[in-house]
Amino acid sequence: MAESRQKLDIVAPFFNEAQSASAFAGLLERLEKAVSSRFGMAVHKILIDDGSRDDGAERFSLALSGSWEVVRLSRNFGKEVAVLAGLDHSRGDMVLIMDSDLQHSMDVSLQMIAELVEHPDIDVVYAQNDRREASWRRSQLAKLFYSLINSSQRFDIPENAGDFRVMRGTVARALTSLRDKRRFNKGLFAWAGFRQKAIPYSPENRAIGTSKWSRLNLIAFSLEGFTSFSVIPLRIISLSGMLAALAGVVYGAKVFFEVMFYGIAVPGYPSLMVAVVLLGGLNLTLLGLIGEYVWVTLSESKDRPVYIVRDVVRSDVSDGAAVASRG
Missing domain, CATH: 1.10.287 (Helix Hairpins)
Structure with a gap:
């Protein structure tokens, strides 16, 4: 009996990204072909609509090819929660988390997957932003933030490491057991442990749309990290x-x-x-x-659910049609 192919799940949250839907779907298609040819893995794409107010979910449903599903949340719960929703729907042997704004490149994704495939002793490979384009003041504030939050900890949160990472399925399943309502994924990824390796990268320039992160959002996010992981x-x-x-x-x-x-x-x-x-x-x-x-x-x-799913739209690979299922 032939051994079944390993599966890579790609988890990508999005919020009001209708403009980039076609371009990102094209990137995923190229990435799927490269993963299939280089590593022999099947690819399943899981996109999380974090309460978008545009028609991004519909555009992704029309643009995506192969095996995919679009999970629409009932409202905007935040990117940290959307990532958890994607992990909850993942069943792959490996899971790649990337943004849908085209700033996470295919080359770095393939490099991280190759590291995980070639080194069985590694559980997680994450991309570490080298911040070449950041101002001196911003880079110093980032260093101060990580110095403070890592003080008196049994684990260190890697500097400038975000959600862009690939992990084994066992790690993804372990992360879904962490049901924090106020989520700070950088800290949760570090707290969970496992053997991790960093790969430096420079984010691609955002060609379409605008960033959803303002300075106030970043300050609030930093405070979230402190209150969740530091005294x-x-x-x-x-x-x-x-x-x-x-x-x-x-x-x-x-x-x-x-x-x-x-x-x-x-x-x-x-x-x-x-x-x-x-x-x-x-x-x-x-x-x-x-x-x-x-x-x-x-x-x-309060023990409320971390998020609520409005519905899920899945591909029917047999005939290429999209079938909606409520959840």
Whole structure:
């Protein structure tokens, strides 16, 4: 009896990517042919519509070829959750996660797959952004972020590593058991462990559409990472409070000696206002930070489903038609 072919699942979330549907479908078709010829693997494509407000799902359904399915979520749950939805629908021997905005290239995808095929002792190969185009300020902020979030951890979150990666099916199944409501995939991938290898890459220029990530989105995403995987912000605020208290003791001693030995009058209103503003600001900052952690705890304790599927459109490989199934 002939041994069945191994299968590669390609998971690609998208949100309002109708403009790039045709181009991305073409990239997937070329990637499928290359994977089939080089590695002898069958390819199944899983696209996750993260609550798009355009007709992207319909355009992908018309443009895709071969074996595929488009999973439409009931609303926009965020890219992190959409990736989980794709992993939930995956059954392949290997799983490749890539973006649908054409910034993740076919060449890097094939390089990662080759690494996984040629090295049975490796479980995950991920692409690490070399940030050649990033400004000095942005690169330094990124280094600071990873330095802080990796402090006092039993595992390290790789710097500039995103969702662009290929993993064995066992790893994908293990990741689906992590049902965090407030998801930070960089941390979850690192927390899960397994033997991982990095490959440097430079993202392709976005030829169609615009990025969905604003600066505020990135700040909120970074805060999500801290509240999910690090206690460092609380410790920084606690240390700031201790330093403020120490400064108050030193200033009080200074005032005491000036009055006792030099007869200098105690500055009343200005010193009082400085103390009130400083301590009040520290208290409000600490309360806000604690509130973020409490909100994460509350979200997890509600035990709602991470996402809801509106429906699934699958290909019928036998005749090339698309068959819709509700889920």
